[in-house]
Amino acid sequence: MPVYNQEIYRKEKHWKEGEFDVYRNMQWTGPGCHEGCGCLFYVKDGKLDHIEGDPNDEFSRGRLCMRCLNMVDEAVNNPTRLGHPLKRAGERGENKWEQISWDEAYDMIEEHVRKAWETQGPEAIVALEGTGRNVVWQVPLLEYSAFKSPNYGCGFLSGDSCYLPRCSASVGVLGGPSVVDCGQYDARRYDSPEYEYPEVILQWGCNAIMTNADGFLGHWIIDCMRQGGTKLITVDPRITWMAAHSEYHIQVRPGTDAAVAMAMLHVMIEEDLVDHEFIDKWCFGYEDLVEAMKDATPEWAAEIAGVTAEEIVGAARMYATAKPAAFHWGLSTDMTPNGVGQAHAFMVMQAITGNVDVPGGNYLATGPFGVDALYGCGYDYFIDDELKKKRIGVEKYPLHKFGAAACLVGDELLLQIEAGEPYEIQVMYLAGTNPIVNMAAEAPRVYKAMMKVPFIVVADLWMTPTCTAMADLVLPIAMSCERDSYREWWTPSRAITKITQYEECKSDEEIIVDLSLRLNPDGVPWHDVESLLNWVLEKDNAPMNWTQLKDQMYAYDFKGYRRYETGKLRPDGQPGFNTMTGKLELRSTLLEAMGYHDLPFFEEPPESPVTRPDLFEEYPLVLTTGKRHWEFFHSEHRNMPTMREFRDQPEVEIHPADAEKLGIEDGDWVWIENQRGRCREVARVTPIIKEGVVCADHGWSFPEKEAAVPVLQGVFDVNINNLTTQGVVGETGYGAPYRCLLCKIYKCTPENSQVTPSDLVFGTKA
Amino acid sequence: MKNGLFINYEFCTGCHSCEVACKKEHKLPKGQFGMHVLKDGPRLDVNGKWEYTYIPYPSHLCDLCAERVSEGRLPTCVHHCQAGVMEYGPIDELAKLLDEQPKSVLFAV
Numbered sequence: 001m002p003v004y005n006q007e008i009y010r011k012e013k014h015w016k017e018g019e020f021d022v023y024r025n026m027q028w029t030g031p032g033c034h035e036g037c038g039c040l041f042y043v044k045d046g047k048l049d050h051i052e053g054d055p056n057d058e059f060s061r062g063r064l065c066m067r068c069l070n071m072v073d074e075a076v077n078n079p080t081r082l083g084h085p086l087k088r089a090g091e092r093g094e095n096k097w098e099q100i101s102w103d104e105a106y107d108m109i110e111e112h113v114r115k116a117w118e119t120q121g122p123e124a125i126v127a128l129e130g131t132g133r134n135v136v137w138q139v140p141l142l143e144y145s146a147f148k149s150p151n152y153g154c155g156f157l158s159g160d161s162c163y164l165p166r167c168s169a170s171v172g173v174l175g176g177p178s179v180v181d182c183g184q185y186d187a188r189r190y191d192s193p194e195y196e197y198p199e200v201i202l203q204w205g206c207n208a209i210m211t212n213a214d215g216f217l218g219h220w221i222i223d224c225m226r227q228g229g230t231k232l233i234t235v236d237p238r239i240t241w242m243a244a245h246s247e248y249h250i251q252v253r254p255g256t257d258a259a260v261a262m263a264m265l266h267v268m269i270e271e272d273l274v275d276h277e278f279i280d281k282w283c284f285g286y287e288d289l290v291e292a293m294k295d296a297t298p299e300w301a302a303e304i305a306g307v308t309a310e311e312i313v314g315a316a317r318m319y320a321t322a323k324p325a326a327f328h329w330g331l332s333t334d335m336t337p338n339g340v341g342q343a344h345a346f347m348v349m350q351a352i353t354g355n356v357d358v359p360g361g362n363y364l365a366t367g368p369f370g371v372d373a374l375y376g377c378g379y380d381y382f383i384d385d386e387l388k389k390k391r392i393g394v395e396k397y398p399l400h401k402f403g404a405a406a407c408l409v410g411d412e413l414l415l416q417i418e419a420g421e422p423y424e425i426q427v428m429y430l431a432g433t434n435p436i437v438n439m440a441a442e443a444p445r446v447y448k449a450m451m452k453v454p455f456i457v458v459a460d461l462w463m464t465p466t467c468t469a470m471a472d473l474v475l476p477i478a479m480s481c482e483r484d485s486y487r488e489w490w491t492p493s494r495a496i497t498k499i500t501q502y503e504e505c506k507s508d509e510e511i512i513v514d515l516s517l518r519l520n521p522d523g524v525p526w527h528d529v530e531s532l533l534n535w536v537l538e539k540d541n542a543p544m545n546w547t548q549l550k551d552q553m554y555a556y557d558f559k560g561y562r563r564y565e566t567g568k569l570r571p572d573g574q575p576g577f578n579t580m581t582g583k584l585e586l587r588s589t590l591l592e593a594m595g596y597h598d599l600p601f602f603e604e605p606p607e608s609p610v611t612r613p614d615l616f617e618e619y620p621l622v623l624t625t626g627k628r629h630w631e632f633f634h635s636e637h638r639n640m641p642t643m644r645e646f647r648d649q650p651e652v653e654i655h656p657a658d659a660e661k662l663g664i665e666d667g668d669w670v671w672i673e674n675q676r677g678r679c680r681e682v683a684r685v686t687p688i689i690k691e692g693v694v695c696a697d698h699g700w701s702f703p704e705k706e707a708a709v710p711v712l713q714g715v716f717d718v719n720i721n722n723l724t725t726q727g728v729v730g731e732t733g734y735g736a737p738y739r740c741l742l743c744k745i746y747k748c749t750p751e752n753s754q755v756t757p758s759d760l761v762f763g764t765k766a
Numbered sequence: 767m768k769n770g771l772f773i774n775y776e777f778c779t780g781c782h783s784c785e786v787a788c789k790k791e792h793k794l795p796k797g798q799f800g801m802h803v804l805k806d807g808p809r810l811d812v813n814g815k816w817e818y819t820y821i822p823y824p825s826h827l828c829d830l831c832a833e834r835v836s837e838g839r840l841p842t843c844v845h846h847c848q849a850g851v852m853e854y855g856p857i858d859e860l861a862k863l864l865d866e867q868p869k870s871v872l873f874a875v
Binding site for chain 1: 774776777779780781782783785786787789790796797807808809810816817818820837838839840842844845846847848849850851852853854
């Protein structure tokens with residue numbers, strides 16, 4: 001690691017350096033990602049001039065990714081960003097706008113909210129957000145406190161297929177989510193005398209260095225490899241850089257991961273590679289697990305997944321005998337209807353090998369100081385029991401009520417909007433989400449449904465295709481360095497502070513305050529942003545409020561390892577895990593009580609070569625989607641020239657053997673099609689991808705193209721979600737098959753491109 | 767003794783941070799690079815192992831961030847490298863690292 005000059009890089013929050021004011025702060029975001037890396041913001045005359053990574057930030061330690069490095073001129077100071085509230089002037093989709101004041105914008109929102117309250121009730125107001133940036137607790141809190149509605153959710157992400165399945169299942173097994181320990185919970189990081197580098201990190205369905213998902217900086221794994229000699233095992237249908245640097249790379253057919261995980265458990269049990277002392281003392285249901293894994297042989301899984309039994313056995317032995325071993329589970333865990341069963345197998349593997357809550361194993365992550373600044377922020381405070389029952393879909397899928405990150409069921413919301421039953425959704429508030437470009441499965445169907453909602457507000461940084469297509473009101477949102485905010489997930493506890501202002505942009509926190517004081521003035525315990533942020537920490541009895549935290553910027557709340565011994569995992573202070581039995585539930589009594597599989601299980605994806613041979617005949621390639629690239633965070637960054645310099649077009653990876661059969665050459669535009677629709681991307685012929693599988697980019701639009709309908713930045717022509725499904729979810733309502741479908745691929749020609757997917761959506765060539 | 771760049775390419779992940787940091791520091795237009803990441807693979811070698819290797823190399827536009835260095839800073843590529851595989855310093859000091867770290871290179875600029 002480089003040695004930074006401590007005279008230049010200081011530890012205080014602000015200093016002067018020549019003509020610049022220098023501020024230490026954390027970037028949480030957008031633009032950007034999930035992380036909250038430490039940045040130094042160099043400001044001149046009130047304007048951001050340049051940034052550097054903050055070497056004194058324990059989380060990121062000076063490093064920055066290409067997106068943050070590109071942030072100043074192409075994002076924060078980009079004159080094409082939204083700067084004023086805009087009211088729709090023409091028809092939806094025409095991209096005609098009238099600039100209005102914030103008061104006028106709030107008047108519009110207030111009028112529609114009060115009308116919904118009077119004619120139906122608060123439940124007719126829905127607020128949706130994208131992935132966990134600084135809308136993660138803000139949109140729920142706005143929905144609960146200002147609109148008084150329980151109906152907060154994700155932007156039509158089928159099966160809530162991002163972290164929620166894993167997190168919710170973990171409540172019933174471990175008592176909460178577990179995360180690879182790279183020392184991130186302790187400010188001393190790798191230098192802590194208690195810390196041990198993992199001997200092995202098993203990375204499953206994730207390319208951590210690109211995804212940086214859920215508060216986990218992927219390059220921490222590289223730190224472990226470089227500094228601690230950590231070896232890798234990777235399970236992934238793609239030969240990523242990390243897979244190529246692994247001792248074992250199990251290249252599974254997408255959607256069969258649970259079978260492989262169960263076979264690894266089988267090996268560990270059969271060969272007695274488990275930690276009996278930990279199991280006997282702390283686990284519940286081991287005998288049931290042994291019985292359930294009895295038939296899950298490596299040969300059985302190998303045939304299903306298209307891998308060898310030898311590599312399953314080898315990986316199982318390597319993980320189980322490494323001390324400590326850590327398990328990094330990616331988003332693909334969630335993007336199958338089998339997600340909960342798969343997650344359950346992963347957690348059980350961490351447990352029976354004795355790697356839970358040990359240094360260099362999997363740490364049980366909680367919000368620092370017990371603060372809930374996630375989806376449930378303010379839910380119990382503002383929403384009474386009667387109203388909670390009106391959260392869409394939770395009676396049908398009760399794990400959504402009791403899970404770790406509760407929200408409405410998006411698949412059920414879609415059905416309700418389409419049917420107009422049992423009542424119409426009257427107001428929709430979208431923040432930091434761009435559903436028809438990014439997370440909404442069956443995007444054309446979602447687009448048509450959303451168009452039925454009479455009043456839609458979109459709060460964002462840019463005029464996205466979702467804004468253009470359907471917003472009646474667009475609110476310009478402050479970027480990270482322009483807001484006072486609070487961030488956890490998982491650690492440290494961070495007070496982000498405002499440095500600059502752009503035009504009339506407001507933060508989501510300011511909008512919560514403004515709208516809640518208009519709509520619920522007697523019901524909210526705050527009067528400005530600072531008192532709001534203080535309430536977020538004080539409601540959970542944090543030892544310091546935001547005002548106190550902001551002077552030190554961030555705080556760690558490390559409570560040591562093996563907390564099941566010290567009573568620090570349970571609210572009652574007793575030893576054990578925070579589950580119904582107080583044990584780590586290998587067999588989950590919570591899942592059992594709800595009538596679900598209570599042990600790890602495997603089911604083929606609903607559309608796979610095995611379950612649907614009829615479809616497979618016509619669509620002979622397995623389709624997976626949603627992998628990340630360095631350049632983009634989901635649908636963001638396509639309008640930034642430097643990112644487009646590195647990656648200009650949507651690509652679909654196809655194996656050379658498949659490409660040859662299909663007469664496809666590298667660089668050809670190809671149609672990717674199944675029974676629901678098609679889209680076109682550029683073929684990348686590469687041995688990276690498993691033969692028989694294609695991996696298609698998501699999140700694309702072309703900001704350089706016409707914004708208005710029927711072009712809409714070309715989004716529907718390249719949207720892989722023309723092929724995905726809504727309503728095909730796991731038994732718990734969690735998990736949808738974004739990453740395990742079927743498709744065919746063929747070259748684009750003028751003849752087969754006369755009617756485009758956009759034409760079908762907009763009816764331009766009937 | 768002149769200064770140079772040490773790079774442990776065993777752990778370079780190809781993340782482009784050095785390239786973009788450099789482009790921003792030196793205000794380089796599209797297609798121009800001071801640090802440029804070269805790639806080999808992924809390809810199967812004769813032993814059946816995947817070769818998948820990146821090496822960032824300093825082009826003729828690299829001045830080792832003379833202005834930053836004069837202020838007491840590190841070259842921006844070294845500062846921001848996500849994998850922490852780059853070092854800047856006197857060439858004789860860096861040469862010792864070659865002995866300790868396999869799969870590494872030393873660039874004199």
